[in-house]
Amino acid sequence: MRLLTNKRLVIFLTLLAVYAFYSLAFGATGIEAGENESGHGASPVLDILLELIVILLAAKLGGDLFERFKAPSVLGELIFGIIIGNLHLVGFDGFEPFKHNITLEILSEIGVIILLFEVGLESTVKEMLKVGVASFMVAVFGVIAPFFLGWGVAILFIPDHSIYVHIFIGATLTATSVGITARVLKDIGKINTKEAKIILGAAVIDDILGLVILAVVTGIITAAASGSSDGISSGAVLWIIAKAVLFIVGAVVIGGFVLPRFFKFGFRLKGQGVLLSFSLLVCFLLAYLAGEVGLAPIVGAFAAGLIMEEVYYKDFTDRGEHQLEELIKPISIFLVPIFFVRMGMMVDLTTFTETKILGFAAVLTVAAILGKQVCSLAIFDKQINRFAIGLGMIPRGEVGLIFASIGAKLMYEGEPVIVASTYSAVVIMVILTTLVTPPVLMISLLRGDKKKQAAAAVSSNKK
Amino acid sequence: MRLLTNKRLVIFLTLLAVYAFYSLAFGATGIEAGENESGHGASPVLDILLELIVILLAAKLGGDLFERFKAPSVLGELIFGIIIGNLHLVGFDGFEPFKHNITLEILSEIGVIILLFEVGLESTVKEMLKVGVASFMVAVFGVIAPFFLGWGVAILFIPDHSIYVHIFIGATLTATSVGITARVLKDIGKINTKEAKIILGAAVIDDILGLVILAVVTGIITAAASGSSDGISSGAVLWIIAKAVLFIVGAVVIGGFVLPRFFKFGFRLKGQGVLLSFSLLVCFLLAYLAGEVGLAPIVGAFAAGLIMEEVYYKDFTDRGEHQLEELIKPISIFLVPIFFVRMGMMVDLTTFTETKILGFAAVLTVAAILGKQVCSLAIFDKQINRFAIGLGMIPRGEVGLIFASIGAKLMYEGEPVIVASTYSAVVIMVILTTLVTPPVLMISLLRGDKKKQAAAAVSSNKK
Numbered sequence: 001m002r003l004l005t006n007k008r009l010v011i012f013l014t015l016l017a018v019y020a021f022y023s024l025a026f027g028a029t030g031i032e033a034g035e036n037e038s039g040h041g042a043s044p045v046l047d048i049l050l051e052l053i054v055i056l057l058a059a060k061l062g063g064d065l066f067e068r069f070k071a072p073s074v075l076g077e078l079i080f081g082i083i084i085g086n087l088h089l090v091g092f093d094g095f096e097p098f099k100h101n102i103t104l105e106i107l108s109e110i111g112v113i114i115l116l117f118e119v120g121l122e123s124t125v126k127e128m129l130k131v132g133v134a135s136f137m138v139a140v141f142g143v144i145a146p147f148f149l150g151w152g153v154a155i156l157f158i159p160d161h162s163i164y165v166h167i168f169i170g171a172t173l174t175a176t177s178v179g180i181t182a183r184v185l186k187d188i189g190k191i192n193t194k195e196a197k198i199i200l201g202a203a204v205i206d207d208i209l210g211l212v213i214l215a216v217v218t219g220i221i222t223a224a225a226s227g228s229s230d231g232i233s234s235g236a237v238l239w240i241i242a243k244a245v246l247f248i249v250g251a252v253v254i255g256g257f258v259l260p261r262f263f264k265f266g267f268r269l270k271g272q273g274v275l276l277s278f279s280l281l282v283c284f285l286l287a288y289l290a291g292e293v294g295l296a297p298i299v300g301a302f303a304a305g306l307i308m309e310e311v312y313y314k315d316f317t318d319r320g321e322h323q324l325e326e327l328i329k330p331i332s333i334f335l336v337p338i339f340f341v342r343m344g345m346m347v348d349l350t351t352f353t354e355t356k357i358l359g360f361a362a363v364l365t366v367a368a369i370l371g372k373q374v375c376s377l378a379i380f381d382k383q384i385n386r387f388a389i390g391l392g393m394i395p396r397g398e399v400g401l402i403f404a405s406i407g408a409k410l411m412y413e414g415e416p417v418i419v420a421s422t423y424s425a426v427v428i429m430v431i432l433t434t435l436v437t438p439p440v441l442m443i444s445l446l447r448g449d450k451k452k453q454a455a456a457a458v459s460s461n462k463k
Numbered sequence: 464m465r466l467l468t469n470k471r472l473v474i475f476l477t478l479l480a481v482y483a484f485y486s487l488a489f490g491a492t493g494i495e496a497g498e499n500e501s502g503h504g505a506s507p508v509l510d511i512l513l514e515l516i517v518i519l520l521a522a523k524l525g526g527d528l529f530e531r532f533k534a535p536s537v538l539g540e541l542i543f544g545i546i547i548g549n550l551h552l553v554g555f556d557g558f559e560p561f562k563h564n565i566t567l568e569i570l571s572e573i574g575v576i577i578l579l580f581e582v583g584l585e586s587t588v589k590e591m592l593k594v595g596v597a598s599f600m601v602a603v604f605g606v607i608a609p610f611f612l613g614w615g616v617a618i619l620f621i622p623d624h625s626i627y628v629h630i631f632i633g634a635t636l637t638a639t640s641v642g643i644t645a646r647v648l649k650d651i652g653k654i655n656t657k658e659a660k661i662i663l664g665a666a667v668i669d670d671i672l673g674l675v676i677l678a679v680v681t682g683i684i685t686a687a688a689s690g691s692s693d694g695i696s697s698g699a700v701l702w703i704i705a706k707a708v709l710f711i712v713g714a715v716v717i718g719g720f721v722l723p724r725f726f727k728f729g730f731r732l733k734g735q736g737v738l739l740s741f742s743l744l745v746c747f748l749l750a751y752l753a754g755e756v757g758l759a760p761i762v763g764a765f766a767a768g769l770i771m772e773e774v775y776y777k778d779f780t781d782r783g784e785h786q787l788e789e790l791i792k793p794i795s796i797f798l799v800p801i802f803f804v805r806m807g808m809m810v811d812l813t814t815f816t817e818t819k820i821l822g823f824a825a826v827l828t829v830a831a832i833l834g835k836q837v838c839s840l841a842i843f844d845k846q847i848n849r850f851a852i853g854l855g856m857i858p859r860g861e862v863g864l865i866f867a868s869i870g871a872k873l874m875y876e877g878e879p880v881i882v883a884s885t886y887s888a889v890v891i892m893v894i895l896t897t898l899v900t901p902p903v904l905m906i907s908l909l910r911g912d913k914k915k916q917a918a919a920a921v922s923s924n925k926k
Contacts, residue, residue: 048569049760059740107566273796277796280519284515285516326785334743
């Protein structure tokens with residue numbers, strides 16, 4: 001297997017080398033010249049095609065490599081993205097235009113919108129209300145502790161930055177990635193344990209809490225940046241919170257009333273693909289409205305996924321059409337890796353040479369991991385493997401990266417809230433938390449199994 | 464049913480009115496102001512989301528309306544696109560930015576690449592070689608006649624334009640839309656008749672002939688435009704033809720050797736969605752290479768679909784994964800309507816007020832229809848309903864629109880080969896040929912059935 005893995009890396013590097021040779025041999029303007037010569041006038045399309053080819057290939061080869069080491073494939077996408085994005089350090093800048101292509105950026109953002117919609121689809125509003133106190137407490141503990149730990153670490157390591165930067169870094173540590181958590185639990189065959197259910201329930205709540213925090217923090221920083229620099233009133237903070245909560249509550253209430261009628265109407269439409277198109281409409285509309293009220297579009301996409309109840313579009317599946325999840329999947333297979341590979345590409349490896357950043361990243365990672373261990377304090381049922389819960393909450397994944405990318409675009413006093421070096425530290429934290437989870441969670445749950453077996457053996461002996 | 468249809472139109476118009484009110488009330492800068500205020504910095508994404516919402520809704524409502532009248536839904540997408548694109552004539556210009564958004568244009572072109580890949584998947588290289596002399600003759604007759612008829616009509620109606628414009632218009636009339644043809648035959652339940660098989664076989668060949676003609680004509684015009692205006696050497700023409708043919712033959716040969724190994728390699732990769740990602744890689748790579756050798760990217764996408772044989776990726780479906788067609792479909796449901804609605808949006812209705820264009824469009828449509836009736840001369844088997852073959856070859860659909868859009872981007876002597884008025888005439892021709900086919904083909908085939916039944920009754924009486 002080791003050999004197979006190496007073979008894949010060799011193929012990837014060979015392809016990179018071939019492309020590097022091609023680009024160098026024909027010069028930086030090689031592609032453009034070819035396009036003008038052929039005169040099909042479709043050069044922006046060809047640029048995107050080339051970028052999609054490189055990204056899809058990197059995503060699949062990177063994903064494969066990491067899955068072989070039992071790591072989530074999202075890690076492989078990130079790291080192959082980092083390789084592609086930093087080849088200019090070894091003299092090859094053929095991939096540099098990828099970073100500045102606005103269409104690629106928009107495609108990647110549609111990708112993450114689709115991903116959050118998919119994650120939202122995994123749970124229903126009812127399920128979320130059902131998970132109850134345990135999940136809610138785990139989520140709250142798991143948000144508060146990392147938030148203040150991250151804030152503290154930021155004060156220690158980058159004291160010269162404003163308080164808003166420190167708060168934003170704290171916010172970046174809050175949200176558990178429900179996608180990665182679920183993926184890891186599924187990979188080790190523990191998706192149906194009680195621990196898994198609490199983790200997933202908490203991760204869903206904690207995603208929303210994280211998104212509310214993101215909205216609040218982003219709102220505070222935006223308000224502070226736009227003139228009223230003497231501070232933000234508590235009324236404004238409440239209004240931001242109110243908008244975030246109102247949007248989600250409103251989406252749920254309106255969704256429950258409008259969606260059944262919307263899909264009943266869609267069911268009577270002739271033509272193919274109505275279920276998928278209408279679901280994309282709901283997703284894009286809520287993402288758009290979220291953006292319009294000042295929230296991140298992904299908040300809307302996630303809310304859209306949550307309020308989509310299977311019963312609304314049962315008519316479609318009853319007449320033999322595919323499940324919505326199956327219809328969304330190909331679109332997510334196509335678009336989601338663009339987000340993660342591109343996120344990796346934006347990592348600037350030169351910042352890694354600064355030991356201060358490496359130290360910051362390391363301590364941030366420790367804060368992220370320890371912060372979530374507080375979650376186990378919220379569990380009182382002794383039958384449950386508390387440590388596994390804390391460990392299962394570790395992965396930050398896409399939500400952390402989304403936070404970082406929003407921070408990188410958010411301006412305060414003429415510079416981005418998340419500067420290149422901080423971004424790199426956050427990405428290192430995401431990579432490490434994602435990397436560390438599978439082995440420790442696996443070990444904890446399997447040890448728990450042994451204890452239970454031993455206890456079962458003792459109790460059966462007593463009988 | 465009439466009432467239902469009207470209800471849909473009312474809903475569409477109401478939504479348009481709501482959006483119009485919103486835009487007018489908040490002014491042209493309303494959306495931008497909202498974005499700046501909220502400060503999420505994602506304005507290009509929100510623009511695209513809004514455009515996708517409008518386009519998806521228009522596509523589904525328009526498709527439904529036309530399917531109710533037994534017309535292909537692509538017509539509805541076109542016509543609703545025309546409505547959206549021309550609302551500025553009644554004073555609402557909220558949709559004007561849609562026309563100039565480069566990302567939307569690229570998305571629509573990825574859509575048409577996916578569509579041609581899908582159409583290519585419908586047939587295999589083997590099937591194409593099997594359809595034999597009949598289909599080939601039908602295709603050749605059905606290309607030559609409309610080409611010269613279109614050329615002649617262009618000389619008559621726009622004599623002041625260069626010979627290249629006349630040739631291009633001839634080329635625009637050549638290719639039957641295999642998608643629409645198949646769709647119509649399926650809609651009237653005749654997909655498995657002998658006539659259907661000949662039409663489909665011919666449409667496939669005729670698609671390739673059309674694409675070769677497009678490549679040759681585009682190449683000739685590009686060569687003429689780029690300096691060597693004293694004419695193009697026959698060597699250059701041969702080289703263009705050779706490149707086009709070599710690309711397709713090369714794709715077939717290399718595909719037969721490389722693809723099985725590529726998918727065998729992909730089968731051993733861990734991670735989700737490898738089949739879809741690898742198929743998209745093949746599609747995008749051939750589309751990109753086609754663009755690089757001077758062909759249209761869609762030629763490559765179609766070739767990619769053709770060379771993808773099911774046996775190459777049987778391993779995937781054997782282990783329970785979805786068929787490739789099912790995996791591509793959601794992506795095509797999402798992206799393909801963008802192309803057709805956007806194509807409709809580019810139609811400038813003000814050009815329709817010029818009676819000369821209307822006359823040109825009408826005669827072009829007659830040439831397009833009569834040109835394909837020559838196909839029936841290629842059929843010698845009396846068992847076959849020759850007229851149905853000629854009628855089945857009428858629809859021009861997407862390929863005609865693609866030709867027109869390429870012509871609109873092709874510059875000769877400082878102006879596009881297909882100017883706005885000519886583009887409108889071509890779109891009218893496409894709309895009319897697509898509109899006229901379903902009823903006449905249906906009538907011809909059903910009348911054929913009656914004749915056969917009568918003949919069968921007579922012969923059984925004789926026994």
